Amino acid sequence: MQDTDIRNKFWAVGGGKGGVGKSIVTLMIGASLSKLGNKVILVDADLGGSNLHTLVGIRYPQYTLADFIGRKVETIDEVVINTPVDNMKIICGADDILGMANPKYAQKTRLLNHLKKLDADYIILDLGAGTSFTTVDFFLYAPNKIVVLTPQVTSIQNAYGFIKASLFRHLNDVFSKDEQAMELIRRAGSPAQGESIDSVGKLFDAFNALGEERREKLLNCIDELKVKLIVNMVKDAKEKNVSSIVKAVAKNYLGIALEDLGVVQFDNVLSASINNMADFLSNRRNSVAGTNFYDIASNIIKNCQKSAPPQPPVASVTPAAC
Numbered sequence: 001m002q003d004t005d006i007r008n009k010f011w012a013v014g015g016g017k018g019g020v021g022k023s024i025v026t027l028m029i030g031a032s033l034s035k036l037g038n039k040v041i042l043v044d045a046d047l048g049g050s051n052l053h054t055l056v057g058i059r060y061p062q063y064t065l066a067d068f069i070g071r072k073v074e075t076i077d078e079v080v081i082n083t084p085v086d087n088m089k090i091i092c093g094a095d096d097i098l099g100m101a102n103p104k105y106a107q108k109t110r111l112l113n114h115l116k117k118l119d120a121d122y123i124i125l126d127l128g129a130g131t132s133f134t135t136v137d138f139f140l141y142a143p144n145k146i147v148v149l150t151p152q153v154t155s156i157q158n159a160y161g162f163i164k165a166s167l168f169r170h171l172n173d174v175f176s177k178d179e180q181a182m183e184l185i186r187r188a189g190s191p192a193q194g195e196s197i198d199s200v201g202k203l204f205d206a207f208n209a210l211g212e213e214r215r216e217k218l219l220n221c222i223d224e225l226k227v228k229l230i231v232n233m234v235k236d237a238k239e240k241n242v243s244s245i246v247k248a249v250a251k252n253y254l255g256i257a258l259e260d261l262g263v264v265q266f267d268n269v270l271s272a273s274i275n276n277m278a279d280f281l282s283n284r285r286n287s288v289a290g291t292n293f294y295d296i297a298s299n300i301i302k303n304c305q306k307s308a309p310p311q312p313p314v315a316s317v318t319p320a321a322c
């Protein structure tokens, strides 16, 4: 398989906060991509609170991710099951197994290696709330990263916190054996009062002393966090712009240029259909949110055809507030 195929194929949907619509976004984008002629597999990677199968109308999944992680089956294909939507399959999550919310590193690596080989145009991981290592690791693994937020201030904070936690987890991983770099990363990650390295832009400047190669590595880490934002449950025109807040703070403190992937309006039809999403997908797709998701899926298809080179971050001048 070509690198570009893997790049385009994997998407993860995170956001830090529960109830913002991560599972709905996963489901609706998946259903829209399949409607547009793509083979889609949804993966419920919310290992502590899986419910994606319920949303697609499956009450008792025959197989779940637990069967694969617990080695009851040898290959991941065996836990991929059909949904009522043509061309869209699902790997159901499982939260009934002790320790499943925190699988070991080797279990995660095996899972991700198998997922890579699945026959699909798009594989979309629905992540849980919070910033546990497992959630953040799944997010980091996917070359395409979506963060869902709503206009609520707590959701905006959590979205930013989730992106920041992901960036620093990534930096800790990439530079783990480089003590000089790690010292600077630690200072930038949780700056104490009066700390001079209080943003990723300033961290980048501090990396000057460590040489070009390490600066390049840092730049690539930042570039990999070029997250795409979806603002969900928007009720009026001014709420559409909340992504600009996260974008400004992420640019200023993390040096990351976030992109807008789309806005989804609050939709009473969708909200009333939550117990029967299979019916919604067959008969009410042209509701407000249904149309928004269709537009987002079209953007994703277009997005996969272009990518921009990394840009160096600029040191922020204000003290770190986040």
Ligand SMILES: Nc1ncnc2c1ncn2[C@@H]1O[C@H](COP(=O)(O)OP(=O)(O)O)[C@@H](O)[C@H]1O
Pocket (backbone or CB within 6 Å): 017, 018, 019, 020, 021, 022, 023, 024, 025, 232, 233, 234, 264, 265, 266, 267, 268, 270, 271, 274, 289
């Ligand atoms: N665009 C929307 N319009 C109306 N209600 C929505 C919308 N998106 C999500 N919801 C509601 O929010 C609830 C939580 O969504 P869910 O996807 O389960 O959140 P998460 O996965 O982030 O915890 C859903 O049950 C649904 O009722």
Ligand SMILES: [Mg+2]
Pocket (backbone or CB within 6 Å): 022, 023, 024, 046, 051, 126, 127, 128
């Ligand atoms: Mg969910």
